[in-house]
Amino acid sequence: MERLTVGKYNLICFTDAGKKLMLTLGEKLNDRNAFDAENVENLSDFTSEVFNEGNVLIYIGAVAIAVRAIAPFVKDKTTDPAVLAIDEQGNFVVPVLSGHIGGANEYARQIAELIGAIPVVTTATDIRGEFAVDVFARKNNLEINDMKMAKEFSAKLLRGEDAVFTVSPRAHSEDGLFLIPKCLVVGMGCRKGKSFEELEEFLLNTLKENYLDVRAIKAMVSIDIKKDEEGLKMLADSLSVPFVTYSADTLMAQEGDFDSSELVLEKTGADNVCERAVSAYGAEKILVHKTAKDGMTIAIGVQT
The missing domain is CATH 3.30.420.180 (CobE/GbiG C-terminal domain)
Incomplete structure (x- = not known):
């Protein structure tokens, strides 16, 4: 196993083909000509080190490897980092965790464009082209008052129903979805x-x-x-x-x-x-x- 860190991006690979892709992606992410990969002895230690809010974890290998690696560290969709998996041939980029709030879906599209791959995005609001309130909140630096209400908001849209939210710094006791600036x-x-x-x-x-x-x-x-x-x-x-x-x-x-x-x-x-x-x-x-x-x-x- 070898790793590469490019700003907020933390990449790890498991094969020679994966290393080649990792180095190529590192250059494209930072517009540099060369990178040096570092050896990794323990996958769990690597994941523990980089599993921080704001980071982007990229596992170049099977999706199952990424899933097993991050499983002990997953806590909350509001704070978990973006996690992606890319096959070693660079054909597909899969958002594994924190697709909306962590930005994994968006990163998947960006990285897929860089390496000529296909982003495999599976969240319902994305594939249907619906408004995603959690993405809107993240891009506009807003806090969501209640994630269960945010989930119900998306469910209403997917059912074809009307859904509303309010933007306010006020603390509200009544039911409703509020985005807090x-x-x-x-x-x-x-x-x-x-x-x-x-x-x-x-x-x-x-x-x-x-x-x-x-x-x-x-x-x-x-x-x-x-x-x-x-x-x-x-x-x-x-x-x-x-x-x-x-x-x-x-x-x-x-x-x-x-x-x-x-x-x-x-x-x-x-x-x-x-x-x-x-x-x-x-x-x-x-x-x-x-x-x-x-x-x-x-x-x-x-x-x-």
């Missing part, structure tokens, strides 16, 4: 040493009280003197969003009607941290104005 900017300030747990509870309660979905958060923002505040950094990491900070001068340069505090101005150089930071990030509107609790402040804006 990454559009909320959370500005936070806090006393030094505030714990991750306190900050997280404050954020989640604020979102709940204002009917906003946590999955809509695209960034956390604050003032530069808080750039190393562990609780805030941990909170941003837990949300998988960037933590962006601004100087006091930048915050004070923002135009708008902000909740001003002389005490905050004296301590930080800016009369308002959370609202001004949201504005500095580029939010067009503040949905939740400055709210304070136990040495913490929060504001939430929307950037479309």
